[in-house]
Amino acid sequence: MQERQTKQKQIIYDALKTLNHPTATEVYAFVHNLYPTISRATVFRVLGGFASGGKALELRSAGSEVRYDYNVYPHCHGRCKVCDALVDVEVEGLPKTGIKATACDGFAVDGYEIEFFGTCKRCLEGKELRS
Ligand SMILES: [Zn+2]
Ligand SMILES: [Zn+2]
Structure with a gap:
């Protein structure tokens, strides 16, 4: 049981690193695709545990779902006005x-x-293609 929990945590942490500032729902969708036995409740619980244990940041902004960030070093974010993506900014x-x-x-x-x-790289490149 212990071993299984450790493995699940690792899978969820890897998903957090792979995805860009994902919501818990996005992490669940990603993880569930690879490991259908991991439940939604587990993903939400583990992410909450990461946040309270200092392994991840919980990003809250008005009007959107909480997003998670594996980069716990204090930093600021930029949100794309076009697609709502969140990126790190200096x-x-x-x-x-x-x-x-x-x-x-x-x-x-x-x-x-x-x-x-602002506008993220992907959306900027998309714009250039269209014009
Ligand atoms: Zn964008
Ligand atoms: Zn970040």
Whole structure:
């Protein structure tokens, strides 16, 4: 049982690395294709475990499903306005210690996510082909 769980975790982690900032649903679809015995519940539970154990980041942005990132080093993201893909972006001018927020009205701040928007490489190349 223990061994099986370890193997499932490895499969799910590999999927996380292969896919680009996937949602849990996308990870499940990918994993299920290769290993039909792994259940949706397992994928969601394991991803949640990665996030709470510091093995993956949970990316939350308004109006979209939570996405997972195996790159746990603090970094910012860009979202493609055309296809909604998420990519890593390098940002200049952010303080090394991060940004500090003081909550108002008893709101408890857990973290933040800075998201830039633009057009991803794939969509840009698609545009060039059409014009
Ligand atoms: Zn795109
Ligand atoms: Zn990322």
